[in-house]
Amino acid sequence: MNIASRTFASDRMRRLAADAHAMGWEMARHRFAAEVLSGTLRAPEESRFARLRAKLAGTTWEDTLQDLVDPTRAGWKFLLNLQAGAWVLFLGPSWGAAPVSLARSVGHVVVLDGNVERLRLVREQAQAAGLDNLTYARVVDPLRLPLPDGSVNLVVAPSLVEWFGAVAGTRVMPAACGRELLGEMRRVLAPRGQAYVATDNRTGITRLAGARRASGAAFTAGGLREAATAAGFRAARVLAPIPFHHKFHQVLELEPSTAVRLSADPYRTRGRLVRPLVKAWDVGNRNGALERRLHPLLPSLSAVLSTEPEIPSLAERILGHLAAGRQIPSGCRLTRYFVRAKGAAVLVLGAPDGHGVIIRLPLDERADAACAAHHQALETLAGDGRIPAELRRLFPTPYAQGRFATQPFFAESAVPGEAGRVYYSRGTRRYDRAIVNAAEALRQLRRATETPVRVDANEFARLCGRWLEDLRGIVGREPRVALEAIERRLERTLVGRTLPLGWHHGDYDFANLLYGPRDAVTGILDFEVFDAHGLPLIDLMVLVARRPIRRKGFAFGTLFARSILARKLPPLEARLLEEEMRTVGADEELYQALALCCWLDHLRLRRDSWLVRSPSWLDQNLHEVVEAVRRIL
Known part of the structure; x- marks a missing residue:
């Protein structure tokens, strides 16, 4: 990041801290999120290579917003021996999400950083969450932790490289800075203490792209184990957050005998270049053979370092608790x-x-x-x-x-079966069978549970009215006007009509379906938004609109505008939808109203994640749909 960009970023975050103090954290966060997601918050122009480095390093404005509000930034914490009364030392930089998440689980968190604005923002968030068990301190020497020997139970450093950048700035760090810091961590840890550290893989993609400095803080897996042993740790469990240590959706264990393996399912809906690679992965990675060969190339590494061997993690203790109570198999x-x-x-x-x-x-x-x-x-x-x-x-x-x-x-x-996402890369005949079988399972569930209900004002509010009101409070002025028109259209169409309400999953697509022999559905997953008295057709709309993903990887908003709302579906999917429309007695007016409810359901399902997504996600899933809806209202 150049000097102009650093100055711009510092000024904006200083203003965020001032806004939080003046108007409260929630209002300040909402204003900042609106700037990021609208695309209006822009640093001085940088080169394409600089923007690529920022994405790899996790220093874009979208990353900053996530680091403010996204609790998954502390998604590794269950791999530690968290105790309710533990004292934790947290080494920044962090805008707040990770230390606040830790503070919910332990007795006290001491947050160290080299930037006062970041510390102020962490404090504002903690106070807004009603947490008073955090202490904050600015430090100037990244190699000297200002705590007595044996004074904390856990030390957490989500990024060794970023810690040196946050505290040392442009100062050149010694070649052994990472090793020295591990020694300092060991010094401040009490008996049966642990440290969680994450850093760049010395041979990984972020190093090759030049996204980081402080090369002494980057390690290979073997080098990290050796450095931990030299620092006095007696056990080192080396892990890999995938894809990066600042933004990850799964964690691997980099041990030859490990059972914790990579799942390729999150990548099955990506572009046409990725899907053949995933298919080749399925063939070549039997028993983890290919995966272990690629471990040295992973972008990031992390590790749980223990002062004594055999210290169980919180996840392992919960597992033991459930097994001891015979609530799960031993x-x-x-x-x-x-x-x-x-x-x-x-x-x-x-x-x-x-x-x-x-x-x-x-x-x-x-x-x-x-x-x-x-x-x-x-x-x-x-x-x-x-x-x-x-x-x-x-x-x-x-x-x-x-x-x-x-x-x-x-x-x-755990329901047995193969993840439904594999059908995005399978042949047309098997894809067709998978769609037909999923539609048939849905049809049977609907027929078994449907009850005719006359939709009155209260029922309308339950089905979509309350969410429309919430949504209008989130979006900008122009989408708000369109949402008001949508609400009037839905009220005119649904209120007073008798509809068959029944089993409604809310996200019925391949991501939540499992399959077995003959492409039969063997499992249905993830019922966070399940409604036992839901509207008809909506689950089927989500299912039958998936085929374009096989070729172009559209976002749901694009699928909705081009396929669902316009009812431009391939012949098989069109036939399945028309049959169900005849069964429930849906005319074109009712279909369009239910299609709008389908889109609103998708926004509600993603409510807490789309608020921290990029402007392009909002363009595809909100603004593009609003424009399409305006043409039919």
Whole structure:
């Protein structure tokens, strides 16, 4: 980042801190988010290479916004031995999301940084969240931690390289700066203490692109283990956040015997160049052979370093608690560690009897509510006698929910099957069968649960009116006018009409479907927005609009405007939709109203993640749709 850009960024964040103090954190955050997501917040122009480096380094304005509000920035925390009364030393830089998330789980967090504005913003967020267990200090020497020996239980450094940049600035660091800092961490740790560190892989893509300085803070996996041992740590669990340590959706374990492996599912809907690579990966990575060869090339590394061996993580302690209570099978072993954009870590466990387990660990209150809604939906489905037993087997079985120490948890069975996303790269015949089978499962669930209901004002508010009101408070003036027109159209079409309300998933596409032999549906996942009395057709609209993703990878808003709203679907999907429209008695006016509800449902589903996405995401999923809707109103 050049001098002009650094000055611009510092001025804007200083103003954010002043706004937070003057008007409250929520209003200041909302104003800042609007500037970022509208694209109006722009630093002085830099080269394309500089912009690429910023994306790799996680220093764009979108990254800054996420670092302010996204709890998944602390998605690694369940790999540590978190204790309710623990003292944690957090080494910045951070705009607040990670230390605030940690403060919800431990006794006290000491936040160190070289920038006063960042510390002020962390304090504003903590106060807004009602947290008073954080202490803040500005430091000037990145190699000297201002704490006594053995004074903390955990040390967290989400980026060693960024720590040196935040505190030392342009000063040149010694070649062994990373090793020296590990020694300082070991000094301040109490017995049975741990450190979490993340950094650039010395041979990874961020180093090759020149996105970082302080080369002494970058390591290879072997070099990090050796440096940890030299610093006095007796155990080092080396990990890899994927794709980067500042923004990741899963965590791998870089040990030859590990069971924690990479899942390629998040990449199956990407562009045409990526999907063939994912398909080749499926063939070549049997038993993790290809994955282990690529470990040296991963962009980022992280590690849990322990002063003593065999210190269990919070995730392992929760697992043991559930097994001891016979709420899950004994002998389960962690095989996947996902961090969901909705704010929860999702642990996938393999059991000796072959029946897997899923454990959801929310990172904040919002995610806690979403996980609770999902678990409640599973309990509702398990007890719904109207649904035939063969269909109920498609749903996970709810095992347990509760709190371990201060951490909420939700456990359920893992449904067998292959991820539905694989069909984006499969042949047309198998894709067609997968669509038909998913539509048939949906049809049976709807017929088993539908009840005719006359939509009055209260029912309209429940189905879409309250969300429309919330949405108008989030968007800008022009979309707000269009949303008011949409609400009038929906009221005119839906209120007073009798509709068959029933089973409604809310996100019924390949991402949440599992398949087995003959492309039959074997599982349906993720019920955060499930509604036992939902509108007809909406789930089917989401399903039948997926085919263009195979070729062009459209965003949902583009799919909605071009395929769903205009009803321009391939012949197979058009036939499936027309058959269901005849069954529920939907004319064109009702179809368009339900299509608008489908789009609104998508925005509601992504509500807490699209607020921290890029301007291009909003253009494709909000603004482009608003323009298309204006033409039919």
